[in-house]
Amino acid sequence: MSQPGAALHLHLAAFAALSSADRKLLDAAVARKVRTIGPRKDIISEGERPRVVNVLLSGWAMRYKQLSDGRRQILSFFIPGDLCDANVFILGQMDHSIGTLTEVTYAEISATDFEHMMECSTRITKALWWSELVTLAVQREWTTNIGQRSAYERLANMFCELLARLHLVGLADGNSFDFPLTQNDLADATGMTAVHVNRTLQQLRRDGLIDLNNRHVTVTDPEGLKAAAQFNPNYLHLDGGVSN
Amino acid sequence: MSQPGAALHLHLAAFAALSSADRKLLDAAVARKVRTIGPRKDIISEGERPRVVNVLLSGWAMRYKQLSDGRRQILSFFIPGDLCDANVFILGQMDHSIGTLTEVTYAEISATDFEHMMECSTRITKALWWSELVTLAVQREWTTNIGQRSAYERLANMFCELLARLHLVGLADGNSFDFPLTQNDLADATGMTAVHVNRTLQQLRRDGLIDLNNRHVTVTDPEGLKAAAQFNPNYLHLDGGVSN
DNA sequence: CTGCGTCACTCACCTATGTTAAGAAATTGA
DNA sequence: TCAATTTCTTAACATAGGTGAGTGACGCAG
Structure with a gap:
């Protein structure tokens, strides 16, 4: 920056x-x-x-x-x-x-x-x-994510949200971004265990939705990821608000 | 009122x-x-x-x-x-x-x-x-409640929070209050199913912590309930704030 | 007063996710 | 550059909580 x-x-x-x-x-x-x-x-x-x-x-x-x-x-x-x-x-x-x-x-x-x-x-x-x-x-x-969604959906959501937010401040390069969290952090953020985060991440990779290694994420199939997550970005309110 | x-x-x-x-x-x-x-x-x-x-x-x-x-x-x-x-x-x-x-x-x-x-x-x-x-x-x-706590703890928390908040506005009578939610509502609020809410409620009753019927709750063992919930009311910020 | 819908409650069974443990890979630090 | 530590990964097994399918008790709308 x-x-x-x-x-x-x-x-x-x-x-x-x-x-x-x-x-x-x-x-x-x-x-x-x-x-x-x-x-x-x-x-x-x-x-x-x-x-x-x-x-x-x-x-x-x-x-x-x-x-x-x-x-x-x-x-x-x-x-x-x-x-x-x-x-x-x-x-x-x-x-x-x-x-x-x-x-x-x-x-x-x-x-x-x-x-x-x-x-x-x-x-x-x-x-x-x-x-x-x-x-x-x-x-x-996040409450909704943890309360209603499956492990797979939860993680997909997390990546969708982070991509959108990082984009906003110029910290995403296309569909990639640096990602300093451990799987343990991800577990504590999504209300699951590290083991299950690992399993689920593998599944996301196998499905060709994301690539995560070396503390770096690439969303390889953005549309697929959004669909898996049922991601609706309306809650980020990036529409510029009402009083402009 | x-x-x-x-x-x-x-x-x-x-x-x-x-x-x-x-x-x-x-x-x-x-x-x-x-x-x-x-x-x-x-x-x-x-x-x-x-x-x-x-x-x-x-x-x-x-x-x-x-x-x-x-x-x-x-x-x-x-x-x-x-x-x-x-x-x-x-x-x-x-x-x-x-x-x-x-x-x-x-x-x-x-x-x-x-x-x-x-x-x-x-x-x-x-x-x-x-x-x-x-x-x-x-x-x-709530995020923490759903993400980290067991069904039993979650419900206990919910009742602790509601009792505290209803007290504040004069809508609790000692440890009792009117409670218009169905078990289904409670399920959707805590990220569990209605069946499991029912099971868990029975357990809370059996343990003598609450009494719930006829849309009315009585917390029969307030200290026990708080302990079961690990309830810490600090997040309600009822301490009057700083600038008084 | 009756028929229908909602709600509390149960049961039998199932599965997503947790637990424990351990080795491999990567990272850190001296 | 090697040892120590953290992180990732896998596996076998355990369980909290989900599913589906009821039953009976109310309450209320016609």
Whole structure:
């Protein structure tokens, strides 16, 4: 990514074309405090008090919950441009953790900077609401995915979603993208076991839908994959919203 | 409920004490357009364009997604006081449906009224953000519930959550509450089959944790139920938030 | 008051997915 | 560059939960 804020621009641009003033505002907010952190570390843990809004600039991260007996549910993946919950600092404590999967750079936006940004631009305010609503919609889709779909459909869905989202921020090359997750991560994200993820992945490969190796995915049959997943991208709300 | 807006006041009061001016603002917004609709009807369907924010005043409703082959995932329950997504009208179309379970009365708040309300009161704006963030947190908990927990734990969780939420708006009497869901609804909400819900419910009864009949639930052993569910209410963020 | 639909409940049987274990391959780190 | 560790893969076996097909009890619409 040539410029730190680029992924964020692209992310929000899915909702509305931003003015150059908007872009400057975002860049300023995102330049104030940039951090780098290694793979498999927590950015913030359950129980802590959120004080800032984080924006992922590069790398992959995840939101997850850990149960007392060690079971882990991965709740969402963060890719560059993603915001971790506008206005979280309203809440007293985190009900889940945010951890990195790869090395990550992210920007912290303070509560006051965040509020300032919203005061300065109605368009940004709306774009942030949009982003929040999409986060919610994605969480619902995951609930549906885990609740109703078979292992095969679930994984197919996951790849469809990631391809669409990575495309948006310029991180997919055609139907390929870098994919730093282990099968274990995939298991915890889809509510299945690593063994069964492995079996199911083999099946997806045998069916010629995807190619996954060396931490890289190529969707070899995009239409087939979408069909297998019954993938309907409406929940990503990439149609530009209503108020444009 | 003596007064239409009462449940909404109680709902938001979990975050911040509202001033009487705030309460008046809310009451006015909620009085503008009140509708009544019978049980098992859609308030808005997937694909439609959301134009208003709905606030549930009485009865139970649900958010759900239907797959093309008929599978249905219930994504959340609405009880009185609940808002259906602040600012949804930003989105071009619904990615899920909202339907009633019982007869329901609800208020429609127009986009302009909604925005007006947020301009007039910072406290209300924050309370609405809080409500939105809690909705998200609940959705995450459901994802975790379905992804990681056994049938028994899942149902236990569901009852714990509902008891807590109904309490908040004055709709639980000690450890009892009216419960209009069928076992089929419960199945679609927890990602299991009705047969297995039935089996598991029997087990919860045999273990003396709950009593469910005649559309009425009594939690006979609250501590036992919480333990069985590994219930941690932190995700409901009933601690009053940070900015009070 | 009756006939039809819905709902709770059961049973017998089945299968998708989990469990445990172990070796091969890849990656990391000293 | 080799040892240690993590990840991928396979296999044999176990089980939670799904399927399909009922029965009886209500409740309500005609």
